[in-house]
Amino acid sequence: MKIEITIDESLCKACAYCIEACPKKNLEFSSNINKSGYHPVRVIDKSKCTGCGMCYQVCPEIAITVENES
Amino acid sequence: MKIEITIDESLCKACAYCIEACPKKNLEFSSNINKSGYHPVRVIDKSKCTGCGMCYQVCPEIAITVENES
Amino acid sequence: MNPDIIKYKTGEKILLKGNEAFAEGTVRAGCRFFSGYPITPQNEIPEYLSWRLFEVGGTFIQAESEVSAINMIYGAAACGARALTSSSGPGISLKQEGISYIAAAELPFLYANVMRGGPGLGNIAPCQSDYFQATRGGGHGDYRIIVLAPDSAYEMGNFPKLAYDTAEKYRNPCMILADGLIGQMMEPLEFNFDFVDVEKIPTKDYVVGNCKGREMRVINTLHMSTDILEKHNWDLYRKYEKIKSEFTLFEEKYTDDADIVIVAYGTAARISMAAIMKGREQGIKIGLLRPITLWPFPEKIISQLAQKTGKVLAVEMNTGQLVEDVQMAVNGKAEVYFYGRPGGNIPTGDEILGVAKEALKMKNVEPGRINVLNKI
Amino acid sequence: MNPDIIKYKTGEKILLKGNEAFAEGTVRAGCRFFSGYPITPQNEIPEYLSWRLFEVGGTFIQAESEVSAINMIYGAAACGARALTSSSGPGISLKQEGISYIAAAELPFLYANVMRGGPGLGNIAPCQSDYFQATRGGGHGDYRIIVLAPDSAYEMGNFPKLAYDTAEKYRNPCMILADGLIGQMMEPLEFNFDFVDVEKIPTKDYVVGNCKGREMRVINTLHMSTDILEKHNWDLYRKYEKIKSEFTLFEEKYTDDADIVIVAYGTAARISMAAIMKGREQGIKIGLLRPITLWPFPEKIISQLAQKTGKVLAVEMNTGQLVEDVQMAVNGKAEVYFYGRPGGNIPTGDEILGVAKEALKMKNVEPGRINVLNKI
Amino acid sequence: MKREYKRPEGLSKTIMRYCPGCGHSIVHRIIGETIDELGIREKTIAIAPVGCSVFLYEYFNCDSVQVAHGRAPAVATGIKRVNPELIVFSYQGDGDLAAIGTAELIHSATRGENFTVIFINNAIYGMTGGQQAPTTMPGQKTTTNPFGRDPKLAGYPIRVCEMLATLDGPVYLERTAVNKAVNVLKTKKAIKKAFQLQVEKKGYSLIEVLAPCPTGWGISPLKACEYVDKVMIPYYPLGVYKDLTQVK
Amino acid sequence: MKREYKRPEGLSKTIMRYCPGCGHSIVHRIIGETIDELGIREKTIAIAPVGCSVFLYEYFNCDSVQVAHGRAPAVATGIKRVNPELIVFSYQGDGDLAAIGTAELIHSATRGENFTVIFINNAIYGMTGGQQAPTTMPGQKTTTNPFGRDPKLAGYPIRVCEMLATLDGPVYLERTAVNKAVNVLKTKKAIKKAFQLQVEKKGYSLIEVLAPCPTGWGISPLKACEYVDKVMIPYYPLGVYKDLTQVK
Amino acid sequence: MKQEIILAGFGGQGVIKAGVLLAYAAMKENKRCTHFPSYGAEMRGGTANCSVIISDSLISSPVIGEADTVIAMNEPSLIKFEPRLKKGGLLIYNSSIIASKPKRSDIELLAVPANEIAESVGSAKSANMVVVGAYIAKIKAVSPESVKSSIPIVFPGKEAFLTININAIDKGMAVVK
Amino acid sequence: MKQEIILAGFGGQGVIKAGVLLAYAAMKENKRCTHFPSYGAEMRGGTANCSVIISDSLISSPVIGEADTVIAMNEPSLIKFEPRLKKGGLLIYNSSIIASKPKRSDIELLAVPANEIAESVGSAKSANMVVVGAYIAKIKAVSPESVKSSIPIVFPGKEAFLTININAIDKGMAVVK
Ligand SMILES: Cc1ncc(C[n+]2csc(CCOP(=O)(O)OP(=O)(O)O)c2C)c(N)n1
Ligand SMILES: Cc1ncc(C[n+]2csc(CCOP(=O)(O)OP(=O)(O)O)c2C)c(N)n1
Ligand code: SF4
Ligand code: SF4
Ligand code: SF4
Ligand code: SF4
Ligand code: SF4
């Protein structure tokens, strides 16, 4: 099983939907500021991610990509 | 009891609604032609009229007036 | 092409109402999509097309309103169909937003306004009081519509081909401005062009549809960038100047020796011809300049005729609209007279002859300013 | 009248957007009924009135569309209320049928078009491309609207009184033709008229309502008889001629010694003033004729100035509309130049000064014909 | 007890120009009687639509406003908001109300404006010569459905009362007919109730009346009444669709 | 098995200009996925309304037509009738669809046109700065309801699915939401089904999506999602309002 | 030859169609012709009329100032159009319905009991054909053959009435003889 | 005195309101002023800007050709409006967010870490007040008193933020000293 989650920081508008949606509570705001002036979301611990894709489903910006090979 | 039915021949457009509606079958077309070219309706027998007003209710032209004192 | 769908042979004489001739003419010219909403005095157009388009495999939709009808046209034209709508005053007013959009998107289509009395509900008699709306763009923004003004059932039947070809050439809406008389009158006519095989009309390179193997296309009128919109406006402007120089139609009659020229279109032109014929019998030399395109307006020829005759008389079935275009064409170089009959009343030939005689007699008139000859 | 509802003292200086000044001005002038539909760049008008009319006991309705909004106005005006609607290009187009009806019924009311870029959806930047629509009647039929063109927040705030009084005097719709800049710009202004007590506005003898003790009244635009409609059309015509002779407003600046006169209204006029001031510093004598009423158009003064200076320059934020009225006024007696910036781009003062200089230099130009000075 | 059946005061003396057997005339009389019985003539405003009833301002004995096609509810809204004491009714055909005027219909209803809508559903555009209406029956021939209305191409008829009943605005919605005496009497009851509710400031009501148009349908008046019974009523069931009141 | 959650081909690479937390973006992605999964990209036409989604022609990777406010269903009708093989969807906000576009909505539905309507109900006019929409909640503040929407003056919100369900034209009507993951998944299912029905020429369908507009409502994205749950869904119950098919 | 004819009557009396028939017959004979109808707003009970011009040469205006012939099928039409006749013009009127007499003395009168004749041939609806018959017998603007052979085209699908209409025309023509 | 100022930034950074504040202060001082906003179509994420003119004499055009001052709150604004400055003009830019350096050498530069300062006084939202402070300290088109006393009117109902805003202005002014 291979799970790959990537977040495109430049797209994130910090709505917090993914943070709310992640069943593993595995997402948080980073302290960086992106070009649009937002603190983008980051994965807390990649290894904890189950690849469920809930974060992707709710992200308005399609900032999150999840690959789940199982 | 006084019942008075009058039909204004000049208004009648010969739709036959009143003829159909009269429970006494007491109305018919006359052989006259009015100014608009119609054979207007006439009362067959005034004394048979019950003053129910059904003919008035259905007449689109308000050609029929019924007075019913009872 | 199934030969059954060709109703009349080219050149064959038939008796039709102007509206019916127009409807048949559009089908003949390749129209396969109509959406419209009933209104007198143009109902024969949708009524005719409701079965005729069925025969030729086209689409007829009675829309829920004129607003909807014009937007269905937008869709059909975006797919490249020869689309048609028709209405009269109130309905054409409702279509103004949609027309502005289609003109902005540079989609060709054809519409007819069979004019009635106005403003408001007015009446259903023949009138010409929508000239301003037609030629100045009743909708918002800088745009122009090519306006053809037929004066007979013959032209009602034959203009659609010209109209579609021109509309497609310039990617611009084209309008037939008729009136209740031109629409309702029956007279013999024949079609001067062969039934168009729609399969053979070249497909356009802007239509939306199958985007396989090409960039995706957008039909759009939104240009948030002021620079882009300004460029678009000037592009349109240049296109309009090109149309002006290439597509100005008119008919000239008895102008060679005329002492006064009547400028009139549609019904007013026909009746003016009656006045002219009668005048000629009496030795009075009146000429006629009939604009066939109202936009572009035949200003050059009118300017020339004005300078030659010194007197121009605009005759309209309204209180004075085309006369402003005449005034601009004349540019102060001749006397300008106006005679109008609004409200659905149609002047007679004798009436117009009388007015022309009056104008001929008038002296010391300031050139270029409008002199209204109605007694009001 | 409850004194609480008077928001600003007459003469008191306040800072408002043009749109807000206008909204407040209408309330101050007695408007108690608004129906409209949101559209940029005029949203401050309904937004302001949504609470302001509540304060003064009036009615605010956000209609389901512009079509509905204008017809609500018809009803309110039929009852004699000082009614108001406002919109921008696309919405004004949709209102054309309703406006034609109200003009036909001769009901006074006020509406504002805060113009944006067009045609179609265009954009939301300041533009002046709805001039034809405003002055030629975008709707069907022979009718005219009184059109006022403010050039400042001050005029936005103070024209409503003038507009309602004039509309009621002539029983005719009156329109404020502004643009996105005039509507969106903030500047200090004061009201030059006292808060109108609506109770004291005389009731009109045509309004529908309580028919006790009088003949029943009808507000109507249908006239099946062509004679009656023709009479109605000429009655309207005479009214319009009367308005022309009594209510033509304009502002003249630096025309006394001018070698060229700029004709411009609204934003274009303001910016032209910047050009004129700068030109004067350089010893170039440019004058300004600012039409305040666009219909009636101040043709007499323009004709005089044209003959005096020999050169007239129309500056517009479109591709050429008012310039046609200028051309008619000039009547072949002076050179006519045009400079336009459509699409929401606003020219600068320097730009206009440059154009004026160019026009001053030009020779051998045919008088009366339009010379476009844009490089296109 | 004396009962008199005669031309109501609410109607003028002008002879109505409808075709023989036209449903409009019957409904006019009913409204006229209602105006009389409620004593509201002097404060009533009739809104004349565009359609065969466009001339109703000549027939009703009260102030009236003739308006653009489909916009009666908008005009009624303007009048009623400016002058809530007036009694305003909008009188509209099916083309006027359910085609071009759809938006005005629905939004005035959802706003719950306090006026009365009399909706004459005759399944046709009478005035303009018999074109398809939004309520034209499947299979019905019209001048724009020369082969009969085909729902696949021209859509299904709209049921106005059912549609409006999904809104929270209206207080009273009923569908009746005037194709025979018993239905005429029910129509009278419904229309009177609707006006009564307005007088009591209870809000929006609409009465849909199925009405014969012998001319538009190309059949005799009696056949037209039968058509209402046999074809229209099954598709447009009569009855009350909404009633938020206890008014009798 | 490999599952990939990533930008669908149905969407272009252009960054969407919606506000943080805007529901439009989520629905765009769902439509993009649907286009991919049904393999219809090359024959799909998107109709862009006027509203915050006016720029959708930049976001979808297919041909599109940007149209006048409220008229998307009319334009879609024109396109679909001329070219029935195309897949056409109209994408509309509540102002566009349920206010100015009411007549076009209802009549395209009753005609049963074979296209798909995606209706974004965010209870506000987003694009023009937050004015009242026909679906604005009672009490909700907007820039034209500074004291909150008062149904007595400004009317009641319209329930679009319920209203359309009274018509015979539509084949499939469902209301969903995108305020949380589970609802997003249901929305996906509904939208895909609607497109599938169109591919199968089954007819008209409309999916109403309750969507957060944090900017228009003046609250944070998460609060907006909560508002959908607590205030909107009770008034606009989620679910299927009509389904004449057996498609899974 | 140029004939300018006004036909007028109630809506429903078929005056417009009668005018079309004349125009059609004229076209058949390679004459020029125009037909212009005018309706009231009412569907029924109102008046309708049409102007038909038949000519050997180009017709500029389809609008009739002074008519050569007026055919009046009911009283309001008589009142309205009698004054529109030119001096010496022909007035044909439906004496079945019109009680009052025409007033002018400078015109030619032809009373035709059109309804009665029509009923006598089998349908009151063919009264319009009766007056057409009377007209062509009197004026000969078009031949009876052209008119009769045009009937199936102008009244398509009404083959059942074909004979009735032709009989009505013949009877109308007979009035003149 | 005549100052033509362009303020620009993201929608949401409050540049339009900052401009209104300057105009209001100017009116208080009986100066002439105009304020003209310009938005993109987007609600958020787009750019917004406004033109403010403050003058002792009549302002004809509210449109700015060459600006005396540009205040850029984000990078796109810097790129867009730096070229619009007149020679020798003043460019104030928000160095908290703008990474790149202005390019022109014929203008005066003033870098203000507006976001950081704003956060330091209690709210990132008051970054707009920080640059207003810097501007009035530098140019003195209007007095700090006029500006501060205008805050309650321009930001009505936001009394809670009053102190924060005033502190932000002071801190902004301090950058210049
Ligand atoms: C904007 C506009 N469009 C069309 C018309 C033409 N028109 C007049 S009445 C009518 C339809 C009438 O039908 P309906 O409302 O059903 O009334 P009815 O005559 O059947 O009573 C139409 C389409 C018009 N007057 N205005
Ligand atoms: C005829 C017309 N009227 C008004 C507008 C202005 N306008 C643009 S979008 C819009 C409303 C948008 O609201 P909605 O449809 O709910 O979409 P949202 O922005 O909420 O997604 C309005 C009124 C317009 N462009 N055209
Ligand atoms: S894929 Fe699932 S578990 Fe992984 S971050 Fe996203 S929501 Fe959390
Ligand atoms: S859902 Fe997307 S935009 Fe929102 S915080 Fe998460 S990554 Fe950022
Ligand atoms: S009142 Fe009754 S009984 Fe008398 S005629 Fe009329 S319907 Fe017949
Ligand atoms: S109902 Fe009236 S119009 Fe009809 S036949 Fe009887 S009297 Fe005549
Ligand atoms: S056409 Fe129909 S609705 Fe109109 S008057 Fe005649 S019967 Fe009545």
Ligand code: SF4
């Ligand atoms: S205003 Fe509302 S609908 Fe528009 S983009 Fe922002 S959040 Fe989305």
Ligand SMILES: [Mg+2]
């Ligand atoms: Mg009807």
Ligand SMILES: [Mg+2]
């Ligand atoms: Mg919305």
